[in-house]
Amino acid sequence: xxxxxxxxxxxxxxxxxxxxxxxxxxxxxxxxxxxxxxxxxxxxxxxxxxxxxxxxxxxxxxxxxxxxxxxxxxxxxxxxxxxxxxxxxxxxxxxxxxxxxxxxxxxxxxxxxxxxxxxxxxxxxxxxxxxxxxxxxxxxxxxxxxxxxxxxxxxxxxxxxxxxxxxxxxxxxxxxxxxxxxxxxxxxxxxxxxxxxxxxxxxxxxxxxxxxxxxxxxxxxxxxxxxxxxxxxxxxxxxxxxxxxxxxxxxxxxxxxxxxxxxxxxxxxxxxxxxxxxxxxxxxxxxxxxxxxxxxxxxxxxxxxxxxxxxxxxxxxxxxxxxx
Amino acid sequence: xxxxxxxxxxxxxxxxxxxxxxxxxxxxxxxxxxxxxxxxxxxxxxxxxxxxxxxxxxxxxxxxxxxxxxxxxxxxxxxxxxxxxxxxxxxxxxxxxxxxxxxxxxxxxxxxxxxxxxxxxxxxxxxxxxxxxxxxxxxxxxxxxxxxxxxxxxxxxxxxxxxxxxxxxxxxxxxxxxxxxxxxxxxxxxxxxxxxxxxxxxxxxxxxxxxxxxxxxxxxxxxxxxxxxxxxxxxxxxxxxxxxxxxxxxxxxxxxxxxxxxxxxxxxxxxxxxxxxxxxxxxxxxxxxxxxxxxxxxxxxxxxxxxxxxxxxxxxxxxxxxxxxxxxxxxxxxxxxxx
Numbered sequence: 001x002x003x004x005x006x007x008x009x010x011x012x013x014x015x016x017x018x019x020x021x022x023x024x025x026x027x028x029x030x031x032x033x034x035x036x037x038x039x040x041x042x043x044x045x046x047x048x049x050x051x052x053x054x055x056x057x058x059x060x061x062x063x064x065x066x067x068x069x070x071x072x073x074x075x076x077x078x079x080x081x082x083x084x085x086x087x088x089x090x091x092x093x094x095x096x097x098x099x100x101x102x103x104x105x106x107x108x109x110x111x112x113x114x115x116x117x118x119x120x121x122x123x124x125x126x127x128x129x130x131x132x133x134x135x136x137x138x139x140x141x142x143x144x145x146x147x148x149x150x151x152x153x154x155x156x157x158x159x160x161x162x163x164x165x166x167x168x169x170x171x172x173x174x175x176x177x178x179x180x181x182x183x184x185x186x187x188x189x190x191x192x193x194x195x196x197x198x199x200x201x202x203x204x205x206x207x208x209x210x211x212x213x214x215x216x217x218x219x220x221x222x223x224x225x226x227x228x229x230x231x232x233x234x235x236x237x238x239x240x241x242x243x244x245x246x247x248x249x250x251x252x253x254x255x256x257x258x259x260x261x262x263x264x265x266x267x268x269x270x271x272x273x274x275x276x277x278x279x280x281x282x283x284x285x286x287x288x289x290x291x292x293x294x295x296x297x298x299x300x301x302x303x304x305x306x307x308x309x310x311x312x313x314x315x316x317x318x319x320x321x322x323x324x
Numbered sequence: 325x326x327x328x329x330x331x332x333x334x335x336x337x338x339x340x341x342x343x344x345x346x347x348x349x350x351x352x353x354x355x356x357x358x359x360x361x362x363x364x365x366x367x368x369x370x371x372x373x374x375x376x377x378x379x380x381x382x383x384x385x386x387x388x389x390x391x392x393x394x395x396x397x398x399x400x401x402x403x404x405x406x407x408x409x410x411x412x413x414x415x416x417x418x419x420x421x422x423x424x425x426x427x428x429x430x431x432x433x434x435x436x437x438x439x440x441x442x443x444x445x446x447x448x449x450x451x452x453x454x455x456x457x458x459x460x461x462x463x464x465x466x467x468x469x470x471x472x473x474x475x476x477x478x479x480x481x482x483x484x485x486x487x488x489x490x491x492x493x494x495x496x497x498x499x500x501x502x503x504x505x506x507x508x509x510x511x512x513x514x515x516x517x518x519x520x521x522x523x524x525x526x527x528x529x530x531x532x533x534x535x536x537x538x539x540x541x542x543x544x545x546x547x548x549x550x551x552x553x554x555x556x557x558x559x560x561x562x563x564x565x566x567x568x569x570x571x572x573x574x575x576x577x578x579x580x581x582x583x584x585x586x587x588x589x590x591x592x593x594x595x596x597x598x599x600x601x602x603x604x605x606x607x608x609x610x611x612x613x614x615x616x617x618x619x620x621x622x623x624x625x626x627x628x629x630x631x632x633x634x635x636x637x638x639x640x641x642x643x644x645x646x647x648x649x650x651x652x653x654x655x656x657x658x659x660x661x662x663x
Contacts, residue, residue, distance in 0.1 A: 048515035049486070155603060156372075185371035185542060190586040190597035197596065212515060215545075219588035219597070238593065256516040258545030260584070262569045265549050272520060 002036035044221030100159035157188030236303035339396035367551035422497030428489035566642035
């Protein structure tokens with residue numbers, strides 16, 4: 001049984017008139033997303049702005065009401081309305097946000113910020129609480145002098161680590177990290193990512209790691225799902241996505257990552273333009289008449305691609321041929 | 325992609341920019357010297373607070389003289405920009421020097437249609453009539469890769485996507501065919517695919533107009549893809565300067581090497597990333613002498629640093645500050661030593 005299972009998740013936002021000069025009655029922010037996360041595993045959810053990655057996260061943690069579909073944590077349905085259930089969920093799933101400054105209450109000291117989830121869920125006395133907070137700070141490499149300071153006294157990286165400490169306070173099973181390092185400098189980013197990995201090793205936590213930065217995702221996640229226009233267009237292991245991408249959108253995304261290879265940059269650019277051209281001309285083939293991705297087709301044990309019906313058929317034949 | 329560098333366009337000599345904090349002035353940029361040639365892209369790269377944007381705004385003269393002291397010389401085609409009055413400087417801004425900002429939404433006027441915003445620069449700097457200006461707007465929108473210029477010209481900024489807005493900003497910046505384009509994190513707020521398109525647009529424009537571009541960014545990937553030369557800044561100083569090829573393939577300064585090492589790499593998945601010791605000193609706590617990067621590589625003996633680090637030319641065009649690069653090695657590469 002997977003730790004988290006998301007089934008046919010849909011989040012639609014109704015709109016009147018149209019932002020893109022098109023009149024639609026619904027924005028299909030998330031439209032039929034399926035995935036699962038095993039214990040101790042990291043799933044990287046990748047997509048450009050507007051792809052629905054943050055909406056997916058919010059729907060899982062209950063900040064957004066799903067239009068349809070369900071979310072299961074260890075087999076228990078989270079999308080049910082019973083209250084007791086919900087409290088348990090908040091405890092088992094925690095979140096780290098992108099903007100560390102606005103996600104920490106500016107009027108509270110670090111001690112109170114980190115202790116808040118403890119006060120909500122655990123009955124500790126003052127001393128126990130303090131010890132626990134100090135332990136948590138220690139996990140993310142901050143000393144006891146941080147206790148009585150306010151968030152603004154810390155640098156971006158330190159604040160993000162405080163966010164991590166708060167997220168692990170209740171011993172969650174799953175942490176949803178929504179662009180946790182996007183606002184940070186390289187060297188600080190390295191630090192936060194290292195701490196996140198360390199915590200994962202120590203506490204066997206699962207991550208849903210949301211990011212637009214494929215380099216960071218490659219470093220953090222062993223399974224990756226690419227989201228486009230509210231649907232997953234390709235999912236698989238790190239190797240599947242980075243070395244055998246099949247969907248045109250995945251290939252386009254990969255080609256667009258700037259690479260540190262000055263000698264071959266002209267070659268890289270030519271390759272990128274070729275794929276971009278291919279994307280522009282063949283895009284219609286990979287999406288249905290409404291511009292939505294096709295259902296996922298399994299191409300290997302771990303690798304799923306939203307291939308159009310005709311290609312999918314071909315592929316499954318090939319697969320059969322290989323197996324025979 | 326490697327353009328032939330033309331004549332020298334900009335000469336920055338010992339420029340320091342100091343901000344007034346509680347009555348005292350602190351250097352955000354200290355003693356930066358740089359040359360810029362026509363038709364080249366120079367990337368200034370560094371982490372937040374290293375002074376890269378401050379250097380750009382110093383060139384543009386965007387600092388409040390009551391709160392900021394800018395010293396040194398910025399020679400632009402023979403004129404020292406720092407000696408100009410505000411009115412004189414206004415003739416340069418927008419006409420000879422264009423600037424592209426990071427956040428395209430806040431750089432555009434939300435109440436004006438795209439066309440009017442682009443025309444504004446021309447009204448100020450040129451004697452074109454309405455018709456000529458309109459023709460130029462269409463030309464510019466085409467140049468920045470907007471497919472339906474007539475329609476887009478009539479829209480308001482909020483009706484456009486982030487990539488489109490950045491294209492409009494570029495159109496405004498190049499409206500008067502400036503000789504120098506300063507792009508401050510032009511693609512940081514954009515998705516990677518849009519980022520690639522915007523960088524292509526900048527390159528195409530350069531191929532057409534041959535202006536020099538100063539590209540300010542923290543993204544080493546963007547630098548490696550676009551820059552001819554790279555200046556790496558740390559704590560207000562340039563610590564390494566050279567061709568993109570040299571800086572990325574044969575980085576010398578400990579800071580450059582550390583930065584490159586802290587990036588997630590292919591096949592680094594199971595390793596911890598390299599973390600640079602300590603933090604960037606704040607303006608008030610900036611060391612006044614000695615190597616500013618020294619506290620972050622404490623295992624390098626003090627004798628390896630210079631008393632007053634200067635730039636050393638290792639090869640023609642490749643400069644490195646301080647002598648510590650000679651002995652610097654990562655702790656992991658030494659036996660048993662730990663950061």
